Amino acid sequence: MKDKRSLHLKVQELCDCYATTDPLKEMSMLKTDEDKDEAALKWLALATLHGINAYAKKISIARSKDGQVKVMAEYRKADLPNPGPEIAEKIIDSVRKITHLEGEKGSTPLAMGIRDGSIEITVKLEKDGDNETVTLKFPE
Numbered sequence: 001m002k003d004k005r006s007l008h009l010k011v012q013e014l015c016d017c018y019a020t021t022d023p024l025k026e027m028s029m030l031k032t033d034e035d036k037d038e039a040a041l042k043w044l045a046l047a048t049l050h051g052i053n054a055y056a057k058k059i060s061i062a063r064s065k066d067g068q069v070k071v072m073a074e075y076r077k078a079d080l081p082n083p084g085p086e087i088a089e090k091i092i093d094s095v096r097k098i099t100h101l102e103g104e105k106g107s108t109p110l111a112m113g114i115r116d117g118s119i120e121i122t123v124k125l126e127k128d129g130d131n132e133t134v135t136l137k138f139p140e
Contacts, residue, residue, distance in 0.1 A: 007041060008098045008110075014045035015114045023050035028081035040090030043083050044136075048112055050080070051138045052119060058137040063088045065130030092125075095134045101125045 018026060023046040030046075033039035047059050050073075057074040067085035083091065095101075099108050107124040122137040 006098075007094050010041050011044045011048070011094075011098070012113045014042055015048055015112060018042070018045055018049060019115055021049075023047070023053065024081060027083070030081075030087055031084045033087070036086050036090050037094075039083065039087045040094045043087060043091050044094065047080075047136055048114070048119075048121065051121075051136060052114070056138055057140070058135050060133055060135040061088055061091055062131060062133040063092060092132050092134050095123060095125065099123050099125070104128075 027043060027046045027050070030039045030043055033042070043061075047061075050056065051059050054073070055075065059073045059080065060071070061083075062070045062072075063085065069082050069085055069088040071080040071082055073080055082088075099106070099110060101108060101123070104127045105125065107122060110121050110123045112119050112121055120139060124133075124135040124137065126133045126135075
């Protein structure tokens with residue numbers, strides 16, 4: 001039976017599920033996840049949790065046409081764990097489905113319910129030639 005819940009709700013449920021874990025450790029294990037669609041949603045939840053816990057300004061994932069993936073956080077120079085090209089593609093596709101952003105560029109607020117509270121993240125999508133970037137911007 002196909003799960004008919006929205007992707008946004010699934011990400012929020014995963015935020016609740018992983019709220020007491022180490023998001024970076026969990027992110028680093030996603031490459032081996034067999035279900036790439038589920039792994040993409042887990043990555044979004046874990047990136048959200050990491051951003052909140054580490055007071056990040058923003059977290060970005062970029063994928064080039066040749067499959068190169070780069071994950072960055074603005075608050076420090078270190079790259080975050082890379083989910084790999086298959087999951088990165090699913091992350092970008094999931095964000096497009098959740099936010100309904102189409103075209104080369106777009107930005108929208110996204111409310112994320114986490115445990116007893118909520119946070120509003122700004123989601124930005126950019127496509128420059130063959131490169132696509134999704135950025136999660138956290139409130140100050």
